[in-house]
Amino acid sequence: MQLKETIIVIILGIFISLPLKVNAAEYKLDIEGTHAFIQFKIQHLGYSWIIGQFNKFDGKLKYDNSDEEASEISIIIDTASIDTNHKLRDKHLRDDKFLDVKKYPHATFISKKYKPTSSEVAILTGDFTFHGVTKSIDIEVRKMGEGKDPWGGDRVGFEGTTKFTLKDYKIEKKLSPASAEVELYFTLEGIKQ
Numbered sequence: 001m002q003l004k005e006t007i008i009v010i011i012l013g014i015f016i017s018l019p020l021k022v023n024a025a026e027y028k029l030d031i032e033g034t035h036a037f038i039q040f041k042i043q044h045l046g047y048s049w050i051i052g053q054f055n056k057f058d059g060k061l062k063y064d065n066s067d068e069e070a071s072e073i074s075i076i077i078d079t080a081s082i083d084t085n086h087k088l089r090d091k092h093l094r095d096d097k098f099l100d101v102k103k104y105p106h107a108t109f110i111s112k113k114y115k116p117t118s119s120e121v122a123i124l125t126g127d128f129t130f131h132g133v134t135k136s137i138d139i140e141v142r143k144m145g146e147g148k149d150p151w152g153g154d155r156v157g158f159e160g161t162t163k164f165t166l167k168d169y170k171i172e173k174k175l176s177p178a179s180a181e182v183e184l185y186f187t188l189e190g191i192k193q
Contacts, residue, residue: 024062024070027156027190031058035157035189038077046178052084059109061190063156065146068122071114073188077107097173104132112136124160131169137162144187154192161185 029036039053059075080101082093094101111126124139139162146156163183166173
């Protein structure tokens with residue numbers, strides 16, 4: 001078994017072994033229908049934004065509107081799928097000076113706590129592993145809605161944002177001070193299983 005396959009098996013094993021909340025329903029992220037996105041933006045010299053996304057990722061979430069604190073989410077991102085709509089820049093971002101995708105082919109987020117702060121907003125806390133470093137981060141999450149879809153299924157959708165510095169994840173490439181921080185945005189639509 002190759003290293004990449006071994007890492008995937010280990011990560012999936014972690015997801016499967018996570019304690020499941022009894023009342024929370026499981027939702028599969030709507031990746032195939034492209035109703036889920038993980039995007040980011042970082043300043044370019046303080047004059048503009050570079051905006052991109054990761055085209056390949058997967059995950060699952062558990063949610064129960066009668067017990068929101070039982071909510072959980074786990075996500076695995078293929079770092080080589082980074083896309084800023086500029087092939088040369090994307091190649092540069094994948095190399096060992098930045099993301100080093102050969103050494104760190106995946107980033108993961110595994111939630112630890114979901115704490116509602118209002119009827120629509122919550123703080124999602126979890127472990128974010130990126131570039132070989134794991135740190136706890138808080139994500140401000142907004143529930144966009146839930147209900148039936150036209151095909152007889154049940155769906156729920158969330159969006160969220162967080163910020164982190166590249167240096168915190170040992171990406172030491174010298175950039176302008178304005179480019180030290182990355183803003184991460186996601187919108188995720190789940191289909192009840």
